[in-house]
Each structure stands twice: as C-alpha cells, then as structure tokens.
Amino acid sequence: MNPEKLKIAVLGGTGNIGEGMVLRLALQNLMAGGVKNEVIIGSRSPETAEEAAKEALRELENCGFDTSGTTITGNSNLEAAKAADIIILTIRFTHVEPLLKEIREALEGKIVVTPVVPMVKEGPLFEYRPPAEGSAAQAIKERVPESTKVVAAFHNIAAGKLKDIVQCKAVHDSVVCSDDEEAKKVVFELVRHMGCLKPLDGGPLKHANTIESLTPLLINLAKLNGMKDLGINFS
Numbered sequence: 001m002n003p004e005k006l007k008i009a010v011l012g013g014t015g016n017i018g019e020g021m022v023l024r025l026a027l028q029n030l031m032a033g034g035v036k037n038e039v040i041i042g043s044r045s046p047e048t049a050e051e052a053a054k055e056a057l058r059e060l061e062n063c064g065f066d067t068s069g070t071t072i073t074g075n076s077n078l079e080a081a082k083a084a085d086i087i088i089l090t091i092r093f094t095h096v097e098p099l100l101k102e103i104r105e106a107l108e109g110k111i112v113v114t115p116v117v118p119m120v121k122e123g124p125l126f127e128y129r130p131p132a133e134g135s136a137a138q139a140i141k142e143r144v145p146e147s148t149k150v151v152a153a154f155h156n157i158a159a160g161k162l163k164d165i166v167q168c169k170a171v172h173d174s175v176v177c178s179d180d181e182e183a184k185k186v187v188f189e190l191v192r193h194m195g196c197l198k199p200l201d202g203g204p205l206k207h208a209n210t211i212e213s214l215t216p217l218l219i220n221l222a223k224l225n226g227m228k229d230l231g232i233n234f235s
C-alpha cells in the first residue's frame with residue numbers, strides 16, 4: 001500500500017453517509033499538499049455506482065473545484081473491493097454479513113473500515129442493538145480473513161455534515177478503534193484530512209461498542225431538542 005496514493009472503496013457509497021464520504025475523500029486530492037486518493041464507489045449495481053461517481057464529480061465541480069486531478073469511479077461491491085487497499089463499509093448492519101461473504105476473496109491483507117452502527121427504531125427513537133460479539137466492529141472482525149485489519153471510525157458524524165463540503169468545516173471528533181496500530185494510523189490520516197473531523201485514538205476494537213452506541217444518542221438528542229446533524233467534541 002502506498003500511503004501517498006491510496007485506493008479506497010466505499011461500499012454502499014451510493015447511500016446517505018457513503019455519498020458524503022466519497023466527496024470528502026475525493027476532496028483530499030484537490031487540497032494543496034493533499035494526498036492522492038483514488039475513490040471507487042461500490043454498489044450492488046455497477047451502473048448505479050458509475051452514475052454516483054459521475055454525480056460526485058458534478059457536485060465537486062458545482063462547488064467550484066477543478067476535478068481534473070481526481071479519480072472517482074464506480075463498480076460492483078466485489079470489483080470495488082478487489083481494486084482497493086482500504087474498504088469502507090457504508091451499509092446498514094443487517095446487510096454486512098452477506099456482503100462480507102460476497103467480497104471475502106477481496107479482503108486478504110486489506111484494511112476494512114466500519115462506521116456501521118447496529119440500531120433499531122423503537123417508536124420515535126433509536127436504540128443501540130449490538131450483536132452477540134459486542135459491537136458491529138467485532139462482528140465484522142469475526143467475519144473477515146485473519147489478515148484483514150478492521151478499523152472502527154466515522155460513527156458520530158452525520159451524513160448531512162459530510163455532504164456539505166462548502167459550509168461544514170466544523171471539526172467534530174471521530175474516535176478510531178483498532179487492534180492493528182499501523183492500520184489505525186492510516187485511518188487516522190484519512191480522518192484528519194476529511195476537512196470536518198479530528199481523529200482521536202479510542203484504543204482496541206473491543207471499545208468500538210462505546211462509540212457505536214453514541215450514534216443513536218446523537219439522533220435522539222437532535223429529534224427531541226429540535227436540532228440537526230449533531231456531532232461530538234470531547235474537548
């Protein structure tokens with residue numbers, strides 16, 4: 001893996017948080033002194049992914065960025081994962097296990113990033129519902145090859161803030177957990193360059209349940225208090 005030019009697949013990158021993730025990762029290329037990421041959107045439908053890639057480039061241009069130096073493409077989830085060094089799972093927890101089975105061959109030796117929060121809506125509010133493994137992150141770790149490094153990050157940033165690449169420069173914290181220190185460092189740098197996030201070391205993966213559980217709290221606080229797209233600052 002070349003840390004100067006990472007190939008990053010955003011699986012489910014056609015969705016809510018995936019869209020913002022793609023824009024922010026591509027934007028890292030366009031900043032002075034930025035890294036040179038290649039972003040690959042993954043979808044169940046390669047055509048949908050290709051269209052999302054064109055739409056992301058259009059959005060960056062509409063926001064005044066010259067996209068000639070950036071690469072965003074789309075493909076099936078499997079082909080996107082095969083092409084990538086880092087695979088970000090921007091899909092709901094219920095879809096994670098079948099997707100990991102489908103892309104298993106593409107995961108050997110790679111970094112898998114999970115912002116996945118297992119939660120359910122009970123009436124108007126959300127509740128954290130972790131699996132028996134303790135967290136989505138730990139469930140993912142048990143379903144990938146041994147050589148795959150799992151990193152938990154991006155749970156507590158709202159999709160709306162990630163997508164708002166012009167207005168949202170507010171720095172919220174993103175706690176990063178992993179059992180692999182090298183992989184954690186790589187994801188730390190990705191978080192740091194998102195333009196709206198500050199990475200904080202949250203320790204090993206077993207602590208990911210704490211950060212996952214904060215997401216339903218943020219959504220519920222927003223709903224109950226007439227607020228929107230809340231984030232966290234620990235300082």
Ligand SMILES: NC(=O)c1ccc[n+]([C@@H]2O[C@H](COP(=O)([O-])OP(=O)(O)OC[C@H]3O[C@@H](n4cnc5c(N)ncnc54)[C@H](OP(=O)(O)O)[C@@H]3O)[C@@H](O)[C@H]2O)c1
Pocket residue numbers: 012013014015016017018042043044045048049089090091092093095099115116117118154155156157158159160215
């Ligand atoms: N939204 C947020 O603000 C936010 C914040 C923090 C963390 N998260 C976490 O990020 C993850 C994604 O959330 P989201 O709100 O972005 O989700 P979403 O928009 O509902 O879905 C994301 C993508 O999942 C894919 N998908 C749908 N059904 C699928 C299936 N059966 N199998 C495989 N893929 C399927 C779809 O892509 P295709 O149709 O193109 O395949 C869809 O675009 C969740 O785990 C959530 O907890 C979200």
